Amino acid sequence: MQADQTNHFRRFALIWAVATAILTPIVIFVFGPGLPPGNGTVESAGQVSDNTVLLALSTPVALGVLIFVGYCVWAFREPNPDGPVLDGPPITGNSSVQMWWLIVTTTLVLFLATFGSVRLLQDGAGGGQGPNPLSTPAGKALQVQVIAQQWEFTYRYPGYGGIETPHLVIPANTLVEFHVTSLDVVHSFWAYQLGVKADANPGLDNIAYVTTKSPMTFEVHCAELCGVWHGYMFDSGRVVSKASFATWIKGAEKTYGPAVKYLPPYSKTYFPSPVGRGG
Amino acid sequence: MTATANTSSAPSPTKRRGPFGFNLLTAVILGVAGYWIAYALGGLIHGASIDSFDDTGQNDVQILLGYTGGVIGFLAGLGFLNYPIRRMLGYPPNFPAHEHTEPGLGKYFRLSTDHKVISMQYLIGIGIFFFIGGLNAMLIRTELLSPTTHVFGANQYLTIVGMHGSLMMGMMTSGVLGPFANWLVPLMIGSRRMAFPRIEALTFWLLMAAGVVLITTIFFGGFQTGWTGYEPLSDQGTAGYDAYIGFFALVSISMCLLGLNLAVTIVTMRAPGMTWSRLPIFVWSVLATCMLMVLAAPMLTATLLMGAMDRTMNSGFFVPGMGGSAFLWENLFWVFGHPEVYVLAIPGFGIVLELMPVFCRKPLWGYRLAVAGMMGVALFSFFVWQHHLFVSGMDADLRPFYMLSTEIISLPTGFTFLCVMGTLWRGRIRLTVPMLFCLAWVFNFLFGGISGVFVSDVPSDVTTHGSFFVMAHFHYTIMGGLVFSFFAAIYYWGPKMTGYKFSERLGKIHFWTMFIAFNSTFAPLFAVGFMGMPRRVITYPLSLKGLNDWVSISAFCLGLSLLFFLFIGVKALVFDREPTEDNPWHSKSYEWQLPTPIPANDFDAIPTFSGDPYPYGEVPATASPGAGPATAGVV
Numbered sequence: 001m002q003a004d005q006t007n008h009f010r011r012f013a014l015i016w017a018v019a020t021a022i023l024t025p026i027v028i029f030v031f032g033p034g035l036p037p038g039n040g041t042v043e044s045a046g047q048v049s050d051n052t053v054l055l056a057l058s059t060p061v062a063l064g065v066l067i068f069v070g071y072c073v074w075a076f077r078e079p080n081p082d083g084p085v086l087d088g089p090p091i092t093g094n095s096s097v098q099m100w101w102l103i104v105t106t107t108l109v110l111f112l113a114t115f116g117s118v119r120l121l122q123d124g125a126g127g128g129q130g131p132n133p134l135s136t137p138a139g140k141a142l143q144v145q146v147i148a149q150q151w152e153f154t155y156r157y158p159g160y161g162g163i164e165t166p167h168l169v170i171p172a173n174t175l176v177e178f179h180v181t182s183l184d185v186v187h188s189f190w191a192y193q194l195g196v197k198a199d200a201n202p203g204l205d206n207i208a209y210v211t212t213k214s215p216m217t218f219e220v221h222c223a224e225l226c227g228v229w230h231g232y233m234f235d236s237g238r239v240v241s242k243a244s245f246a247t248w249i250k251g252a253e254k255t256y257g258p259a260v261k262y263l264p265p266y267s268k269t270y271f272p273s274p275v276g277r278g279g
Numbered sequence: 280m281t282a283t284a285n286t287s288s289a290p291s292p293t294k295r296r297g298p299f300g301f302n303l304l305t306a307v308i309l310g311v312a313g314y315w316i317a318y319a320l321g322g323l324i325h326g327a328s329i330d331s332f333d334d335t336g337q338n339d340v341q342i343l344l345g346y347t348g349g350v351i352g353f354l355a356g357l358g359f360l361n362y363p364i365r366r367m368l369g370y371p372p373n374f375p376a377h378e379h380t381e382p383g384l385g386k387y388f389r390l391s392t393d394h395k396v397i398s399m400q401y402l403i404g405i406g407i408f409f410f411i412g413g414l415n416a417m418l419i420r421t422e423l424l425s426p427t428t429h430v431f432g433a434n435q436y437l438t439i440v441g442m443h444g445s446l447m448m449g450m451m452t453s454g455v456l457g458p459f460a461n462w463l464v465p466l467m468i469g470s471r472r473m474a475f476p477r478i479e480a481l482t483f484w485l486l487m488a489a490g491v492v493l494i495t496t497i498f499f500g501g502f503q504t505g506w507t508g509y510e511p512l513s514d515q516g517t518a519g520y521d522a523y524i525g526f527f528a529l530v531s532i533s534m535c536l537l538g539l540n541l542a543v544t545i546v547t548m549r550a551p552g553m554t555w556s557r558l559p560i561f562v563w564s565v566l567a568t569c570m571l572m573v574l575a576a577p578m579l580t581a582t583l584l585m586g587a588m589d590r591t592m593n594s595g596f597f598v599p600g601m602g603g604s605a606f607l608w609e610n611l612f613w614v615f616g617h618p619e620v621y622v623l624a625i626p627g628f629g630i631v632l633e634l635m636p637v638f639c640r641k642p643l644w645g646y647r648l649a650v651a652g653m654m655g656v657a658l659f660s661f662f663v664w665q666h667h668l669f670v671s672g673m674d675a676d677l678r679p680f681y682m683l684s685t686e687i688i689s690l691p692t693g694f695t696f697l698c699v700m701g702t703l704w705r706g707r708i709r710l711t712v713p714m715l716f717c718l719a720w721v722f723n724f725l726f727g728g729i730s731g732v733f734v735s736d737v738p739s740d741v742t743t744h745g746s747f748f749v750m751a752h753f754h755y756t757i758m759g760g761l762v763f764s765f766f767a768a769i770y771y772w773g774p775k776m777t778g779y780k781f782s783e784r785l786g787k788i789h790f791w792t793m794f795i796a797f798n799s800t801f802a803p804l805f806a807v808g809f810m811g812m813p814r815r816v817i818t819y820p821l822s823l824k825g826l827n828d829w830v831s832i833s834a835f836c837l838g839l840s841l842l843f844f845l846f847i848g849v850k851a852l853v854f855d856r857e858p859t860e861d862n863p864w865h866s867k868s869y870e871w872q873l874p875t876p877i878p879a880n881d882f883d884a885i886p887t888f889s890g891d892p893y894p895y896g897e898v899p900a901t902a903s904p905g906a907g908p909a910t911a912g913v914v
Contacts (some may be wrong), residue, residue: 008705020387036809037742050738058729064698065725069718073710074701076639081709085865088641088706090896098648098697105693109686116686116736117679125738129675179670183519185512186605187669192811195742201606202511206672219820223745223813225505227512228433231816237623271600 012071018065020060028056037195040218040239043126044195050119057108100172107114128180128189128231130196133266137209141177144170147270148180148187148200151229160249162266163256168237171245172215180206181269187226191237193218200224205268212239283465301358303388310488313352318345323628337499337518339530339590346525350488357390357484360555362477363695377683390484394461395877398776400483401457406451408490410841411533412446415439417838420831426819432870438501438519438815445493445523447757449530451487452572452619453537455626459768460541460565466870466877467559469550474543482537489529496522505815507616510597521590524583531579531615534622538572541565552888557679559868559892560643563650564629567657568622574661582611606673609706613664621660623655623757627724627764628695631717634771635702636893637866638714643893644701645694653696659688669740678737685735692728696721711864716767719794726753730805748808751801759797766793768842774859777878781851789844796837803830867894 032052032229039045076088123137145156147164156164168191170176179204180189183198189208190197193216198208222233240248264270321341354360366372386396387403408412422430431439461479465472473479496502509529545566549558555759578693588594588609595601597608626651636643637783643649665673665681699721708714730752733739770786803826810826812819819827853856863873873882 036811043741047738047742050736051733051742054733054736054739056580058732062725062729065700065721068700069703069721072700072706073708073718076703076706078640078707078709086640086707087896088639090642091643091644091700091701091705092891093645093648098645101693101697102690109689110734112736113679113683113686116738118684120678120682120737124675125741127670127737128672128736130672132674134675134678185593186509186609190745190811190813192742195741197670197744201599201672204672208670219811221811221813223436223846224365225503225507225509225512225815227503227515228437230437230503231433231818 013029016067018066019063024056024059027059037192039218040193041195041213047195087130124209126210127194129207131205133207138173139175141175143177146180146189148177148185150227151233153235158266160253161257162260163253165252165256168249170239172212172241174240178208183270185226186224187222188224189224190221191218203271215239215241281609292426306353306356309356310349310353314345314349317348339521342518342521343587346492353488355395357475390480392463392475392480397479397483398462403517403627404487405454408446408450412443420834423827424831426821433817434457436666437503440815441502441505448506452534452622467562468553469879472549473540475540478540482533485529485533489526492522493526508714510605514598524587528583531576533575534572538569542569550885557888560649561629561633564625564653567653568625570620570657575615579615592898601867609668621656627760628653628690630764630768631720634713634717635699636895637864638709639702639706640895641702641706642895645698648694649698652691655691663819666735669737670744682737688905712790714769715790716763720763723755727755727759745813746808747804747812750814751804754801759908775875777852779851780859785847796840799832799833800837
């Protein structure tokens with residue numbers, strides 16, 4: 001009996017070890033580079049490597065449970081289901097197995113939480129951090145205000161006369177500081193390829209950082225249900241070279257500059273009036 | 280609860296009741312009358328201040344009062360007020376004697392205080408709303424077949440999405456506890472009834488009233504907020520949002536009362552010898568769920584009351600322009616909302632752990648660990664709610680804490696997995712339909728749990744939050760966890776509850792179609808979310824059309840598979856009507872030692888329990904159908 005048990009466990013462990021040895025490298029080197037949201041910015045590349053680590057750690061765990069259950073169903077299946085009902089051995093527990101399980105899972109969880117916290121505290125990982133950011137990347141940042149309203153995003157550049165543009169253009173290789181706010185309900189500014197997501201709340205300045213790399217285009221979606229046309233609240237933006245940005249912003253200042261005097265003065269938040277019904 | 284409470288099981292003379300009296304028909308009539316009376320009263324107190332807030336011609340005071348009046352009328356029509364009014368006027372109480380021995384189906388349409396009747400009411404009532412919710416899901420997937428061609432208007436679509444979410448998250452909180460815990464707990468702990476039978480009935484009828492209230496939203500223009508009802512968007516909502524408030528308010532009251540009732544029953548009404556360490560593991564899962572229900576549901580009631588006051592009295596709790604905060608709603612809602620998702624998950628743990636020993640023919644492996652796991656999940660679930668708000672703009676300092684607490688909750692969840700795996704090890708596994716559903720639970724919940732690690736990790740959550748990834752994640756845990764274990768329970772206890780056999784062959788067809796269609800529906804949604812599709816959108820990039828079509832077609836197959844289950848149930852209960860044997864699974868649990876169908880008063884004498892709840896393998900297998908209770912003596 002005892003010898004048979006060891007045998008089963010050894011077979012399970014062997015299958016698991018082989019499967020893990022094959023699949024984990026595949027996950028890391030084949031799936032890993034394809035994981036979202038791409039390597040367009042420092043933050044999104046950080047998220048890709050974060051996702052890769054999580055997936056690489058999940059693989060052995062998932063394989064362990066699946067192979068164990070599959071092995072049990074295959075090896076311990078009642079050989080004669082229509083015959084008399086026979087009972088298995090009365091094993092009610094095994095304290096050393098329980099202890100090892102607890103040690104292994106606790107180690108994994110503590111590692112994951114530490115790893116995630118360290119990654120998060122480096123630069124905020126592109127997430128909205130509220131008005132008092134916990135982690136601010138070093139360097140001089142280009143400030144861009146993202147104003148959400150039903151159902152569009154507009155962008156103000158306080159460093160360039162507070163002009164407000166309908167599309168987002170930011171320079172490459174630059175630290176950008178997004179100030180996300182809303183004029184009506186809760187929205188969420190999700191620049192997918194930038195790896196940025198920050199809720200837009202009325203009366204609140206939600207700050208998120210991103211460090212761009214090379215020029216590219218990116219999608220902007222609203223990621224928080226904000227009313228009837230939520231599904232249509234998307235846009236695309238561009239990361240352009242520093243030189244093109246200088247040209248573009250000069251043109252934008254000329255185009256949108258005259259409108260600034262009709263806008264409310266630039267502010268971290270715009271306090272909305274009580275909302276009306278029927279939106 | 281003494282032996283003198285026994286009554287003979289000889290059929291007492293029953294009189295047939297006519298259509299008039301206190302029953303569902305009266306309840307509906309009085310409910311409609313109550314709605315219009317309260318609606319008219321609401322019109323009288325319609326103040327000028329409300330006008331200023333309202334440009335749709337709809338009066339929220341009238342509608343919310345109407346719902347209140349309607350529910351009171353509905354409950355009065357069922358006869359809930361008879362007892363308190365009689366007592367207040369000094370008459371002796373009149374308990375309907377032997378209401379449950381009454382032949383025919385009439386008892387299911389009336390206020391019944393028999394836990395077995397209420398369970399069947401729950402099963403059918405919740406089933407109806409589950410199918411309405413499922414139909415909503417089919418409509419959502421129909422709309423998402425194409426990014427450009429629309430079947431529904433944007434407002435209609437969001438109403439369907441919101442109704443699907445609300446029905447599933449609201450009604451299914453009692454999806455296992457209503458039908459199964461109400462039926463099983465008194466039998467398993469040997470108590471013959473619940474601690475508060477009238478409250479038990481009240482929880483069911485409140486839930487039905489809630490479902491109807493939610494569906495009336497379509498007469499008032501629907502609601503656009505989804506099931507989370509975020510302010511201040513909801514403050515813009517038309518009167519359709521009042522239905523949302525009414526629905527969740529009733530659901531939260533029903534949840535709280537159900538939890539209280541079950542918890543009191545389990546704590547105080549266990550039979551002699553039913554010590555805490557002999558409690559069947561399902562009862563432990565019910566107790567853990569009840570803790571969550573009793574502590575979390577009142578939070579929702581209070582939150583909705585504040586929401587209702589914002590709409591009717593301009594109190595401005597959640598309106599930023601009036602000194603309120605949208606974060607207040609988000610926090611209060613998720614303080615309730617996260618324990619609530621474990622209200623959905625933990626009964627599934629209990630069912631799987633309860634069934635594993637029966638079909639592995641082994642004692643439950645690590646009983647204490649399993650109890651610790653479920654209690655641990657229940658406890659930790661109160662400390663994780665801000666993981667819904669990682670990028671919300673709330674102060675960022677606590678994000679590492681919530682990341683840690685969220686990941687720690689996977690430890691007690693892991694205990695459940697270990698206990699399942701330990702029970703499987705070296706068992707004599709019988710792959711019956713309930714067992715297949717339990718194994719599917721392991722598979723689905725594993726992926727639900729692992730995807731949860733991605734959402735709990737803040738850097739990864741920046742991408743996945745608010746996307747279809749999250750949606751796939753919680754459908755794996757709730758649909759893959761709760762609904763699969765729910766079907767395991769139906770196939771397992773269904774014969775005992777109804778007295779009729781369910782076809783094993785058709786059950787296997789149902790299982791395989793449902794399992795494959797479920798995974799084929801939700802696994803691609805992880806990819807869709809990873810590729811940047813937000814939730815609750817009516818349109819999406821053309822590049823995602825292929826995946827979305829695949830998901831939609833799989834979802835239709837899933838819907839057909841669930842319809843096929845309906846067919847199995849109707850065939851077994853209406854057409855075949857083949858009586859089942861007393862203990863078809865050769866289970867050693869106490870409820871299976873009772874005759875089928877369970878007698879009206881459960882057992883003639885209160886049993887005494889001794890020994891383990893899962894005595895498999897300890898004595899030579901002598902399970903013989905119809906034999907006396909194996910684990911219970913008689914006082």
